[in-house]
Ligand code: ADE
């Protein structure tokens with residue numbers, strides 16, 4: 001008998017998974033947002049969940065990159081206290097574990113968490129690290145952190161964020177990310193900040209080639225020394241950039257639902273994931289912003305299989321690729337990849 005949709009979904013949910021590209025600020029439970037809004041009397045048009053939903057999720061809206069990013073602006077109002085920051089962080093890790101994500105690299109933007117209240121960047125970073133530590137103790141998951149820098153920040157702020165990230169290496173921060181509007185803000189001003197951070201042992205990933213030109217991917221790899229690229233789906237428009245990705249062993253962090261909602265791709269059926277795999281590129285599958293997109297990693301695997309003709313074997317291969325591209329010391333990476341290979345053989 002052929003497996004039903006439910007059988008396949010159950011099987012995908014049970015797989016031990018890896019998410020390398022998930023934003024803390026895009027991983028907030030609606031119920032928690034409603035409670036924070038209520039408790040702290042946050043000034044909003046409404047505080048009931050059904051009224052909050054359109055403010056912080058994309059729902060059935062027309063695909064649009066800027067409208068997608070706008071949700072993060074609204075969300076900045078929900079970080080009023082240390083307790084709130086620790087709660088949302090703990091829950092983000094717990095929710096990943098509930099979906100059988102066994103290794104998570106959670107990225108967060110200290111400026112987004114800190115600015116409304118004027119918290120010191122050091123302090124919010126410590127809160128996030130502490131909450132991740134606690135969530136790992138309570139759940140079957142390993143998590144590391146990536147400090148995200150917005151493309152619209154000044155080079156001075158980027159430098160400060162890199163220093164904060166480096167100062168929290170012992171507390172689980174393993175890398176830097178550059179995110180935000182690649183159409184309006186080039187990566188090149190951040191070249192020295194990222195190169196210095198790499199030199200001091202942080203890993204680097206950059207959002208590029210999502211809605212912007214393949215040249216942005218080249219800039220991320222050549223100038224910022226990115227080891228991984230967030231999305232990168234537009235790279236196919238330039239064979240030279242495809243070759244660069246392959247040559248440098250760069251791993252793409254593909255996030256299917258986000259790609260449709262931002263307009264990076266037209267629809268799931270025309271998503272380039274099958275082409276990226278056919279070209280032999282290293283590809284991982286991730287969520288980006290589970291709460292904004294109303295998705296889980298299981299959902300992302302499911303949509304890859306059902307709309308893009310990706311096979312279960314290819315999903316498993318993408319999980320092992322993610323292990324190999326994880327921002328961990330070489331031995332840990334190897335050990336983890338071997339563990340996933342073994343577990344997935346029987347899954
Ligand atoms: N920040 C959070 N999600 C993002 C995305 N999809 N692209 C750029 N920046 C982001």
Ligand code: ZN
Pocket residue numbers: 021023179207230288
């Ligand atoms: Zn992202």
